[in-house]
Amino acid sequence: MKMFKDFSKTHVSFLTFILGTMTGFLISKWPEVGSLSWRNPEQIPSQDLLMGGNLHWVPANGSSPLRTHYNKPDIAQAPMKMFKDFSKTHVSFLTFILGTMTGFLISKWPEVGSLSWRTHYNKPDIAQAPRSDVMILTPWLAPIVWEGTFNHDILMEEYQCNSYRIGLIVPAVGKYIKLLKKFLESAERYFMKGGMVKYYVSTDRPDEVKALNLDIKRPMKIIKVPEYSDWHQAVMGRMEVIKNQTELLFHKELDYLACLDTDIVMLNPIGVEILGEMVGALHPGYYHSPRKDLPYERRPISQAFIPEDEGDFYYQSNFFLGTVPRIYQLTKACNENIMKDRANGIHARVDEESHLNKYFLYNKPTKVLSPEYIWSNSLGSPKDIKIKRVNYGDKPFKKDT
Incomplete structure (x- = not known):
């Protein structure tokens, strides 16, 4: 935290943006072609899955697809198993977007000039009133x-x-x-x-x-x-x-x-x-x-x-x-x-x-x-x-x- 206090929000925004971009680039160069199967690198998705699996486009007039029908998400299904159906392009793009959004949000951090998440101050003493010469609280408890x-x-x-x-x-x-x-x-x-x-x-x-x-x-x-x-x-x-x-x-x-x-x-x-x-x-x-x-x-x-x-x-x-x-x-x-x-x-x-x-x-x-x-x-x-x-x-x- 002490190291970060001298960083401006512009520095952190830029670094986060670069990290997001590099992560996306590295994933796009992942050695396995066609899938992201971290848990089982020998498992290659079927051609049917790569072509869309069980996603079926339903045309409204026979030619223009308007709605996508798909199986209900399973709350008990592990995220990693769900992600194996994503192509490397999808993950690369999503990582790039997340990195960019993170940088943008940090750039909007309300404190200008530093990232000081914590304020250091002496512990208040419950037995010591801040002022004894004046009223500091109204009868209706307004300060x-x-x-x-x-x-x-x-x-x-x-x-x-x-x-x-x-x-x-x-x-x-x-x-x-x-x-x-x-x-x-x-x-x-x-x-x-x-x-x-x-x-x-x-x-x-x-x-x-x-x-x-x-x-x-x-x-x-x-x-x-x-x-x-x-x-x-x-x-x-x-x-x-x-x-x-x-x-x-x-x-x-x-x-x-x-x-x-x-x-x-x-x-x-x-x-x-x-x-x-x-x-x-x-x-x-x-x-x-x-x-x-x-x-x-x-x-x-x-x-x-x-x-x-x-x-x-x-x-x-x-x-x-x-x-x-x-x-x-x-x-x-x-x-x-x-x-x-x-x-x-x-x-x-x-x-x-x-x-x-x-x-x-x-x-x-x-x-x-x-x-x-x-x-x-x-x-x-x-x-x-x-x-x-x-x-x-x-x-x-x-x-x-």
């Missing part, structure tokens, strides 16, 4: 992802074996286009490094997005959205955009979809540890706050209403993700409730974030991201934040312009 609570190499191995397709959608409407370049270039550097990622930019100004001199290599697709009357309408409309694009596009192209805001700049790696069926991020301004201080929508008239005695955590709407079906369910439900509120002349307390928190209360996330993943430098450096993976909120204009 809370903090620095020091996961092994990136183990998670990356599983990710590469499954070759998940990940989409990152970001809204860039109005003046927020000014933030797009910095966002995408930071994502290029830190988001899912080594993963199959595609960017989706929802914007009301496609030409301005195209004019940006973006230093990115991953594919990007621009999604045209209507111009919104103000910032509140834009953030409320993102749920509808994601829902619609999931129906039209995402379900065909992606396994996971991450939804982030443009005023985020990534500072440190954000990797496969965030992937989950449905994932929410803890708001950095409220993760230590008691329930009574959380900015839920408390008015019963709103579809985002959460009673005073309910609420787990307060999630931020500028970073959530999940599998495509679960993101569709989330955005569909939130959009429907936003539309109901709008029809009744109601605007939830914190726009679409209020509806997101209502949804997560009754549809628990399967994984929760710690505030590391949506941190703001304006909040300082508390002891439980071991790493700041992003800085959000810095923009050269007011959000309502």
Whole structure:
């Protein structure tokens, strides 16, 4: 295994292809003519067997054979006895094909650059918690992802074996286009490094997005959205955009979809540890706050209403993700409730974030991201934040312009 670790997948693919070809060639030069009788080299198949044995072609109209009739395979018959009826040409050809297919499959091995089938790491200690200063598991047994609570190499191995397709959608409407370049270039550097990622930019100004001199290599697709009357309408409309694009596009192209805001700049790696069926991020301004201080929508008239005695955590709407079906369910439900509120002349307390928190209360996330993943430098450096993976909120204009 140590010898193989320096071999690239191209080397192994080429060598396997050559071995398959050589095996086929050698078998084609097998000294016995007309049969492959390894078990009994003196036994030569009968002329009747060489000419087809008991295979009989049945013409449909007297001239064109369409179906082949043959005896039922015997499950108790040894494979070697079955193979003796194959000509050397058949075996040579089949060996060549198998060698070629093996080389092709290895060339598609998900890990690029080496064949490292095993990941070496220290044995986990069941008596030692990875973190003792923070909660790492919700009451409904969903992991809370903090620095020091996961092994990136183990998670990356599983990710590469499954070759998940990940989409990152970001809204860039109005003046927020000014933030797009910095966002995408930071994502290029830190988001899912080594993963199959595609960017989706929802914007009301496609030409301005195209004019940006973006230093990115991953594919990007621009999604045209209507111009919104103000910032509140834009953030409320993102749920509808994601829902619609999931129906039209995402379900065909992606396994996971991450939804982030443009005023985020990534500072440190954000990797496969965030992937989950449905994932929410803890708001950095409220993760230590008691329930009574959380900015839920408390008015019963709103579809985002959460009673005073309910609420787990307060999630931020500028970073959530999940599998495509679960993101569709989330955005569909939130959009429907936003539309109901709008029809009744109601605007939830914190726009679409209020509806997101209502949804997560009754549809628990399967994984929760710690505030590391949506941190703001304006909040300082508390002891439980071991790493700041992003800085959000810095923009050269007011959000309502």
